[in-house]
Amino acid sequence: MNRIQGALEALVERIDTPAPIVLVDVMQENIDRMQAFTARNNLDVRPHVKTHKCVEIARRQVRAGAVGITAGNVGEAEVFAAAGFDDIFLAYPIWPSGTKGRRIRRLAENTRLRVGADNIAAINGLADAMGAEPDRLQVVIEVDCGARRSGAPAEAAGDLALAARNRGLVPAGVFTYPGHGSAGPDARKGAAKDQDTALIAAVRSFNAAGVTAEVVSAGSTPTVEFSTSSVITEIRPGEYVFNDLNNARLGACTEDQIALFVAGTVVSDWIPDQVILDIGTKALGREGSPERGYGGIAGTTAVLSKLNEYHGFLPLPAGGFRPRVGTVLPVVPNHVCPVVVNFEEYIVTDSTGTSLERWPVDARGFLN
Template structure:
């Protein structure tokens, strides 16, 4: 059973089970520590000061973020070691903001081009603390990042711009591929490409201290070796995609969207008051429909509008009554969190706290 929902909830809303959350955080911290990896979890999945604090107290070295504004917000709540795991392209506004961050926290930034490194070097020149950079490498997801052999060129440009080149990083997005070997293949691709990229830096005399990879799907597939830092994010909550690809079990789902049944037009169909403005619209080749229904695991969310979710049930499965509360596990948790103002913390069918989504909408 996933997060028993209290009666009287105003829906739709996101609900967190703090015990499952803490267990997920503790297990990832221990798994990373026992295998010799530093853990720098990605905070874009939760955007919440209370959860960041739990991760740091469990042993995380610092946090990864996706944007300057996320870094600014977490710095304001006391996080003093941040990696912007993104090839930031600086305009005048971002230059000023990044410079202020560099004066206040231990800051690490991603780069993937010589031009981007040069702009970054100018932006932070003379800052109170040295700014580290990691060169982003494409390990197979074909998003951003250079080929491993090109990491040396970018690293040299960064070093020439006065930046502290600490190492390399990647995101193994192809670990979400729709085949049984995708996670294993992505982990091996990460190891190979990061090793090659690190060597390209060493060949130029750059001291490689950080080799950073890992996502929630691949983190359990890592083998000790060249890689020394992991950056999973979704693991704190998990979601329908992680459940379906086997990264987690139902007992590891720490967040659901609570919804109310607003219509029962047929025995095999009901409608919830939750839509894309709460669940997001992400689809996954692994997941049938727009989310997972723990109370109705055979049901499928076949239609999603901004404020409606239509659920179909197989023949013979009894549906909920009008006005019932139903839990929905989103396909991809990061988007619903970014759409929410707060997370309701529920234990034993009682709301025990409300956590602000501190970095909600921090997309610049």
């Protein structure tokens, strides 16, 4: 964590807190490392932009070799399409209600758009939304691999692909999300194995239906290390670009690979064994628990024990660590994704803290 502390010391007089600080050199190392991993394992990487929601960062990922991007909703896809990204996978089981149908149709006119689906009703809705040109839209069937989120049983994938093809849509392949790999360090490998089992079964189901699964798409940052099965064609990690305490605790990254922290200032110290920071749920979100904390102070064992909307409660561990009022501290979030949506821009520097840029969080607020 020395890189974080060094950068903050150089920046402290030039920023207002709370503020999300991105170490661009660490971030670029993360991007390059993931690209090298996929090259070694004959995989494509399609990073999930929901983590950063920033056009500049996505451009860096594509320049490094990403085949396209993954988005979490139609609004995110629109923001990145408007910025020139023309290969987008909307990895979510979209229901094309309200304005979404025509928005998807417009996106498909100007991009190679893939959309997730896990049921017949959604497939029919997407086909209806595409009107006379359903073949402009590629559908990727989502299957469940044990996370018990969205996703059809793997054995149903072929029937869903066939239903899409019969409606004129293009069934491109299958995807899944091994979210149960975040349960703990020992869960990552098992979740990746579950992912492989589900994807293999889904591809077999496609074959039985007479449909070719050209895309076999896997996630996520915690399980990427083990997502090297020959059945997989691409991976969709998101958090790897910044990393966070959750991934460090899982063993999916080292602390030196964390590229984002939130600078917060000590504003009160009346309680002998505690200080208060100007950083609460409005900045960090609510990820955490009293047992593991709501974010850690880089370079120390101290963690925030409680958050109010604008207050962060920091118990002081034994050993002399007692920051004074006015001290700016680097808070590393448990989960980076909920932090990003709370800010309009990143403060971008490097590990030396000598440079300073501001990059907009372009897709902030786009929730549908």
